Every structure is written in C-alpha cells, then in structure tokens.
Amino acid sequence: MDRLLFGDNQFFGVNHMSEEKARAQAMRFQSVDAVMGVLDAAYDAGVRTFMCTTHDRVGEIADRVRLDRERYADFAFYPCMPYAHKYANAVTEDGMLGAVKRFLPGEGLMNAAIRGGSSMARKDIDGITTLLIDAEMKMFQGLRTPVVFLQNVIVDLLLGLGFNAAFRVFADHVRERYGAEPGFITMNLPALVPVLEAQGIEDPIVCSNINKLGFRMSGGVAAYERTLREHRFRAIAMSVFASGAIPAEEAIEWVCAQPNLESIVFGASSERNIRQTRDLVARHWDLQPVLA
Amino acid sequence: MTSTSRATRIAVAGIGKMGLSHLAIVNAQPDLEVAAVCDASGMVRGVLEKYTGVVTYDDYDRMLREVELDAVLIATPSRTHASMVRTALERGLHVFCEKPFTLAVQDATELTALARSKGLVTQVGYHNRFVGPFAEVKRLLDAGAIGTVTHALGEAYGPVVLKPKGGTWRSRKEEGGGALYDYAAHPLNLLNWYFGGATSVGGTVLRPIFSRETDDEVHSTIHFAGGESANISVNWSDESHRKMTTRMTIWGTAGRIFADRQEIQVFLRDGAAVPEGYERGWNVRYGTELTGGVGFYLRGEEYSAQIEHFAERVREGRTDGVNGFESAAETDRVIAMLIADAATAAPTLAPTPTATPMAGPRHAEVRRPRRRVRFPWGVPQPAVQLELREGS
Known part of the structure; x- marks a missing residue:
C-alpha cells in the first residue's frame, strides 16, 4: 500500500464542518474535468491511489483512466462499497425489485437470479452479498483495484448487529474473485478488530478516523492506541485533520507518531494542498510504499 | 453501571x-x-x-x-x-x-x-436534540444570548420523492408516506424545544409535488406562547441536497443564530448578554467541537x-x-394543528403540472394525509438505505 492515499469526499459534496463549503465543492466538481484536474495533480505529486466510493460519477473517472493507460500506468483504485445513497435513491425511485434489477452484474440475469434467489430462499447471505459486490465492481473492470473496502455504514451496522459472518463472506469473495485485499472502514476500530480476528480474516486492512482531537474515534483515543499497538492488522488513518479542526502540521505530526500505522487517506481540492500535505507527511515518514 | x-x-x-x-x-x-x-x-x-x-x-x-x-x-x-x-x-x-x-x-x-x-x-x-449545534442553540436561547426572540425559520430539505412515478410506498398515503410526519416533524420538534407548545398556526400548505396522495412540501406560520413566530419550510423533493438537511435560523433583539448539523453561526449585537466563549459580532462553532463522542458510532453521534x-x-x-413523551406530544399537537389549518385554507392549490394521470391533487386528499398503513409493519428495508456519512 502507498503511504498516502487520496480520498474523494471533496468531490461529492461531503464536508463534516460546513454545508456551505460542501455545496461550493459540489458546484466546483460538477464536471468530471474538474475532478480529473485534481486527480492528475495528485498523481503527478506521487499520490497514485484513489480511495473512492462506488458513486456513479466514479464510473466516469474510471472510464477516463481506462482510456489513457499510459498516462495512468500506476493509478490504483481502492473502491469503497456500497455508495449507500445510490441504493436508497434507487429504491425510492424504482422500488426494491427495480433497484435490484438496476444493479445486476454484467454476467447476466440467470446467474444473478440463481445466486440471489436461492440465497433468499435459504436465508443465506453469501449469494446476495457476492452479487452486490460484483455489481459494485462492474465500473472498475480492467483497472487495478488491489484493495476493496466495505464502507463504514455497512461495517458498523453489521458489527453492531453481531452479523460477524458477513465480514468473512466479503473478505473471501474479494480475495478469490478480484485477487484483492479486503478492507474495512469503521468508526469503531477497537470493537471491530477483534471481531475480524475471530472470523479468521488475517492481517485485514482497516481504515478509521485517527486524529489528535479524538473526533469520531468511538471508544476513545486510548482504546485506539491500544488496538494499534496490540493487534495485528494494517491500519489506515482518515479524518486526520478532523475536517480542518486541527492545524495541519500539528495533525500530521501527531498521526505519524502513532504505532503501526501504514497509510493516511486525505482529501484536497488543489495541487497546492496536495503537495503541502505530501511534504508534511514526508517529514515524518518515508513515503515509499509499505509492502505487505 | x-x-x-x-x-x-x-x-x-x-x-x-x-x-x-x-x-x-x-x-x-x-x-x-x-x-x-x-x-x-x-x-x-x-x-x-x-x-x-x-x-x-x-x-x-x-x-x-x-x-x-x-x-x-x-x-x-x-x-x-x-x-x-x-x-x-x-x-x-x-x-x-x-x-x-x-x-x-x-x-x-x-x-x-x-x-x-x-x-x-x-x-x-x-435525534436532532442530540445534535451538538442544535443543543447549543437551546443553551444560547436559555441564556438569553440573543435577547427577546421574535422569529424563527425551521427548514428541512432532501431528495426523497423526485418523480411523479408513484411506484413505491412513499407515494401512497395508506402505506405511510408524507413529508409532514417524516420531515417536517423534525424542525417542528426543535421549535417546540426552543419555544414550547404552539398556540396557533396559519397559512399552512401541505402540498403534493410528485406524490399522488401525500404532501411533498410543507409550509406554515406558527405562533408560540412567548410571542415568537416561526415559519417552517419543508420539501423532500429537493434534489439539490445530497441527503436530508435540517436548519434553524432564529432572530432576537440582540442577535441571530443559524444552526445545522455541522455548525452554529451566531451574530451577537452590542448589548447582547455574551455567553462565555463567545464575542460580539460573528461566532462560528463546529459540530466537531460541539458534539461529544459516543461508545459505538453508526450513522451519526446523535x-x-x-x-x-x-x-x-x-x-x-x-x-x-x-x-x-410529554415533549413529543407537543409536536404531535402542532402537527394536528397544521393538518386542521391546511384543511380550512382556501383551495388555491393549482394542479401540479408534472403529476401523472390523477393530475391535480383533490383537496380532500391534500388536507388529510392520513396514514392508514395496510402492509405488515415489518416490511424489510435494505440496510443500504441507511444514510452514509463518509469518514475521510
């Protein structure tokens, strides 16, 4: 994994501090060209991994990357699925059946119907889960996706319910079908890691908020530090600036000092900010990728 | 324990x-x-x-x-x-x-x-009463920070019903649709928290935009015992919002407060009783500092x-x-007042131009968004309908 990963919140009107700022960003990044401009700046600054939700518009970005393989030879996508609003909106518009139809994978109705249908009948989650994963992965066909993440809203829902077997189903399918490492995004790191261990998921990649403020670090900073020190997993820190509440230098210095942290994912809207963050991190870390 | x-x-x-x-x-x-x-x-x-x-x-x-x-x-x-x-x-x-x-x-x-x-x-x-910025509004009002409140605007917008298709339960009143109960209840409940029970309401509009039978848009003027008035403006057919957004703006003799889930912006005039941590003029505080942590997080701290x-x-x-229950009953009461007021309002609603075969809403339907839910109450909703709050 690269030590610096590029996130996508800024492109899709997500900002934890201000709705106004979120709207301004949504306006600015309405065109794929505007998004690609920032992604190009990141790529040229050596930030070559794009950790992104499976938003429809990411499909357009994937198309651009596919069209210019030479330019983007080292570009990697880390898909984070599902983009929950997409399902919510589809269910609203087309109802449950219409939504399911819309997200069927390319390999055909028959396979999907068999996997999905018999899965429903046996109250078995394997079939329907793998079906949904395949549907989400469709837009990345032919592109590098070395890590595939399950979004925090689903991870934490399953974790809360105690639906632990689903993590294993996800991990196995992502490894077997896509040759990718399974990743898990969570707002409850200390609770999740032991559950993944108990499911026999070896050395999982886990992405969570890790910041000096303790913002959205459920269970508290001390529990996060203990988990990082005492458990075997590959940690990615997000929200290291707590949406801008921590001054950049202070935030990076603190996060880079945390034990066993492998990568940081950050978002930025300008070349200047991308390079600034990269240079800040380079003061504390060797930016060469960490080999698994 | x-x-x-x-x-x-x-x-x-x-x-x-x-x-x-x-x-x-x-x-x-x-x-x-x-x-x-x-x-x-x-x-x-x-x-x-x-x-x-x-x-x-x-x-x-x-x-x-x-x-x-x-x-x-x-x-x-x-x-x-x-x-x-x-x-x-x-x-x-x-x-x-x-x-x-x-x-x-x-x-x-x-x-x-x-x-x-x-x-x-x-x-x-x-849950909005557990949102840091909305709770801060309550604290500031109780401290008299903006003087005597004259008016408030409670808003809720989001992308729920966006087509006149009517293919899902959300467009059928007998199955429990309607922006009044689902969306407007939130700003109404905050107004109750801030100003107590409503004494009267007027000019209520419960209007379908795309739904055949239920209201997609809610507007009204509400009066409170302390003399405050409030407008509510609610629309769940607004695709310019990525997800539901609830906002509160409050004007007082000594200042003005704006709040949403993310932040609170407070303007305090000369002569305001400035609370600790605030100053005259503009003050902005973010949810990141106003919202306490929780033991287990899903969808939002609240x-x-x-x-x-x-x-x-x-x-x-x-x-x-x-x-x-007592505080929630106040919100039930103001909702009932809005329904009654909309029913007495002059039937001036024009047929919705984009509506499907049934076209213009019949006023009897507009007035009475009854929720006769016929389907078994356990109809499964997919987990993916949960709101997503990306973390990075």
Whole structure:
C-alpha cells in the first residue's frame, strides 16, 4: 500500500464542518474535468491511489483512466462499497425489485437470479452479498483495484448487529474473485478488530478516523492506541485533520507518531494542498510504499 | 453501571430502516441486552436468527408475555405506535418510541399520563436534540444570548420523492408516506424545544409535488406562547441536497443564530448578554467541537447518544430527561394543528403540472394525509438505505 492515499469526499459534496463549503465543492466538481484536474495533480505529486466510493460519477473517472493507460500506468483504485445513497435513491425511485434489477452484474440475469434467489430462499447471505459486490465492481473492470473496502455504514451496522459472518463472506469473495485485499472502514476500530480476528480474516486492512482531537474515534483515543499497538492488522488513518479542526502540521505530526500505522487517506481540492500535505507527511515518514 | 447491577433487558419491535439501525446501536451498548426482536417479515427474522442468534417473534403481544423485559424500543410504522406503546406501558415497561410519537393528540396525551402514573421512563426518537449545534442553540436561547426572540425559520430539505412515478410506498398515503410526519416533524420538534407548545398556526400548505396522495412540501406560520413566530419550510423533493438537511435560523433583539448539523453561526449585537466563549459580532462553532463522542458510532453521534441517554435514564430510573413523551406530544399537537389549518385554507392549490394521470391533487386528499398503513409493519428495508456519512 502507498503511504498516502487520496480520498474523494471533496468531490461529492461531503464536508463534516460546513454545508456551505460542501455545496461550493459540489458546484466546483460538477464536471468530471474538474475532478480529473485534481486527480492528475495528485498523481503527478506521487499520490497514485484513489480511495473512492462506488458513486456513479466514479464510473466516469474510471472510464477516463481506462482510456489513457499510459498516462495512468500506476493509478490504483481502492473502491469503497456500497455508495449507500445510490441504493436508497434507487429504491425510492424504482422500488426494491427495480433497484435490484438496476444493479445486476454484467454476467447476466440467470446467474444473478440463481445466486440471489436461492440465497433468499435459504436465508443465506453469501449469494446476495457476492452479487452486490460484483455489481459494485462492474465500473472498475480492467483497472487495478488491489484493495476493496466495505464502507463504514455497512461495517458498523453489521458489527453492531453481531452479523460477524458477513465480514468473512466479503473478505473471501474479494480475495478469490478480484485477487484483492479486503478492507474495512469503521468508526469503531477497537470493537471491530477483534471481531475480524475471530472470523479468521488475517492481517485485514482497516481504515478509521485517527486524529489528535479524538473526533469520531468511538471508544476513545486510548482504546485506539491500544488496538494499534496490540493487534495485528494494517491500519489506515482518515479524518486526520478532523475536517480542518486541527492545524495541519500539528495533525500530521501527531498521526505519524502513532504505532503501526501504514497509510493516511486525505482529501484536497488543489495541487497546492496536495503537495503541502505530501511534504508534511514526508517529514515524518518515508513515503515509499509499505509492502505487505 | 456497578458490578452488582444487571443489563437492562430490551426488545426491539419493527426491523425496518430505523429499527435495524436502532437494533445495531442497542446491541452495542454494554448496559443494554437485546432480549428479543419482533418483526412481521419471516425473511428478516430468519436471517437475524441465523446470523446473530437473537430470539425473534412475529407477534408483539406474545413477545411481551413470554420474554422477561425491562424496556421496549418501538420502530414500527407510526400508525401502530399508540397501541404498541400502550401495551408496553400497561406491562410496566420503559419505552423508546421512534418519531412521530402518535398520529392523534388524544393518544399522545393519554400515553403521557399513563407513563407518568406508572413512573416509567419514556423517550421519542427526535435525534436532532442530540445534535451538538442544535443543543447549543437551546443553551444560547436559555441564556438569553440573543435577547427577546421574535422569529424563527425551521427548514428541512432532501431528495426523497423526485418523480411523479408513484411506484413505491412513499407515494401512497395508506402505506405511510408524507413529508409532514417524516420531515417536517423534525424542525417542528426543535421549535417546540426552543419555544414550547404552539398556540396557533396559519397559512399552512401541505402540498403534493410528485406524490399522488401525500404532501411533498410543507409550509406554515406558527405562533408560540412567548410571542415568537416561526415559519417552517419543508420539501423532500429537493434534489439539490445530497441527503436530508435540517436548519434553524432564529432572530432576537440582540442577535441571530443559524444552526445545522455541522455548525452554529451566531451574530451577537452590542448589548447582547455574551455567553462565555463567545464575542460580539460573528461566532462560528463546529459540530466537531460541539458534539461529544459516543461508545459505538453508526450513522451519526446523535443516533447513539439518544440510545445512551435512554439507557442511562432507565438504569437510574429517571423520568425527566430529553425527548420524553410529554415533549413529543407537543409536536404531535402542532402537527394536528397544521393538518386542521391546511384543511380550512382556501383551495388555491393549482394542479401540479408534472403529476401523472390523477393530475391535480383533490383537496380532500391534500388536507388529510392520513396514514392508514395496510402492509405488515415489518416490511424489510435494505440496510443500504441507511444514510452514509463518509469518514475521510
């Protein structure tokens, strides 16, 4: 994994501090060209991994990357699925059946119907889960996706319910079908890691908020530090600036000092900010990728 | 919790969109124990039983009879709340009920009195009161920071009903649609928190935009006992919002407050009673500093914080606290006033130009967004309908 990963919140009107700022960003990044401009700046600054939700518009970005393989030879996508609003909106518009139809994978109705249908009948989650994963992965066909993440809203829902077997189903399918490492995004790191261990998921990649403020670090900073020190997993820190509440230098210095942290994912809207963050991190870390 | 006390045994009734999320949060609380789950859907029960080991029931009354419980969380369609809450209270159980509380003021009043007579802990899921910036508004108003309040604007917008297709339950009133109960209830409940019960309402518009039978848009002027007036502006057919957005703006003689889930912007005039940490002129404080952490996070701190609050109150036997039945009944009352006012309003609504075959809403339908929910209240909603709050 690269030590610096590029996130996508800024492109899709997500900002934890201000709705106004979120709207301004949504306006600015309405065109794929505007998004690609920032992604190009990141790529040229050596930030070559794009950790992104499976938003429809990411499909357009994937198309651009596919069209210019030479330019983007080292570009990697880390898909984070599902983009929950997409399902919510589809269910609203087309109802449950219409939504399911819309997200069927390319390999055909028959396979999907068999996997999905018999899965429903046996109250078995394997079939329907793998079906949904395949549907989400469709837009990345032919592109590098070395890590595939399950979004925090689903991870934490399953974790809360105690639906632990689903993590294993996800991990196995992502490894077997896509040759990718399974990743898990969570707002409850200390609770999740032991559950993944108990499911026999070896050395999982886990992405969570890790910041000096303790913002959205459920269970508290001390529990996060203990988990990082005492458990075997590959940690990615997000929200290291707590949406801008921590001054950049202070935030990076603190996060880079945390034990066993492998990568940081950050978002930025300008070349200047991308390079600034990269240079800040380079003061504390060797930016060469960490080999698994 | 001391080592001698045991966990509160709670049942969750209704595993739809909200119920599933509540179940996950409740199950993650160290001092709550999910003793049983109740839902009409065999699929939902089967999957939950198989993968999480929880005991499930398809019959609410039987569950209450057979399972030893301290409390129940009700997240079924609103139509069923009153009778289910009553049964639980009569059995001496503490109750957390999803919003809106009831669809009839009479029910709300009776249930509030019943709970009080039995000394039971009650709470309704108006989670915005647990959102840092909205709670800060309450604190500032109580401190008199902006002087005498004259007016407020409560808003809620979001992308729920965007087409005149009418293919889903959201467009059918008998299945429980409508922006009044689902969306407008939130800013109304905040206004009740800030200014108490409403004394009168006027100029209410409950208007379908794309739905055939239910309101997609809600507007009204509301008057409060302290002399404050408020407008509400609600539209769930607004695709310019990525997800539901609730906002509150309040004008006072000494300043103005704007708040949403993310931040609070406060302007204090010369002569304002400036609270500690604030100064004259503009003040901006963010949710990141105003929102406390939770033990287990799903979808937003407020959803967990309200469950933690309920668990704590049950543990300590405290009948006071945030969002008790009495406060939720005030919101039921103002909702009833809006419905009555809309019914008396002059029939000036033009047919909606984009509406499908039934075209212009008949006014009888516009006026009475009754929610006769015919489908079994456990119709499964996919987990992916949960709101996503990306973390990076």
